[in-house]
Amino acid sequence: SKWQLVVNGGRNSENRFPLFDHTVGNNQGMYLLGKTRGDDVKSPHIELSSPHCMRFHYHMRGKVVQGMAVSVYNMDQEKWMDVWNITETVGVDRWLMGMFDLEPGRFDVIFRPHDNRRFALDDILLIEGKCNDMRCLEGEFKCMTQASVNCLPLAVMCNFVLDCDDTIDEYNCKDRTYICDFENGNICSLEQESDDTMMSEWVMVNSSNTPGNLQDHTFQNNSGTMLKINTEELLKSDHVFMSHY
Structure with missing residues (x-):
């Protein structure tokens, strides 16, 4: 199995990938899925005449043992360098940001997962300057997510x-009306617990993905979106909680 570019429906009971992408933040956006340990993603050859920061967003939910690493091959020096990694953790259902510096030279960059069915990548960017000096791009804002800059x-x-950890993204929103009907591509801060069973996952579906083409409540037809869970593989002792964070 190789990395795949997917849109909407990346999550199922087998892989635990995100319901929506990082770029546009809804279920119409695309991201890259890494399903198997040992399947690497390699960049095109990169040639730089000045320092740059490579920035990327990653998603991994649930218990992660060996994590993911990013390695760089310096073609001028003919050697490999480990530039970023994340190891044993319990990942939350959010997109987090990673970054590392590249000096002038010629490089190949490799993203390398070490756990099965865990990783998604989105918005891999090469930005001129050092990572410590990097600012968010136009159309973005900066905050801390899980104690990391995002x-x-x-x-x-x-x-x-x-x-955001400090909730700044949901502050002073009095002019907005909150309607959690799942039609806009997000699940309204509902999150499946990270230590739940891997036998089944809550997924966002429309009528065609339900038994008997169940109509949704919002539109009372088969065009709407709802959350569904498959209980066929669950045991009485299994937990598949959704909570509001």
């Missing part, structure tokens, strides 16, 4: 989803 699209502000 750059998020302005579109996710006031969308009833807490993306």
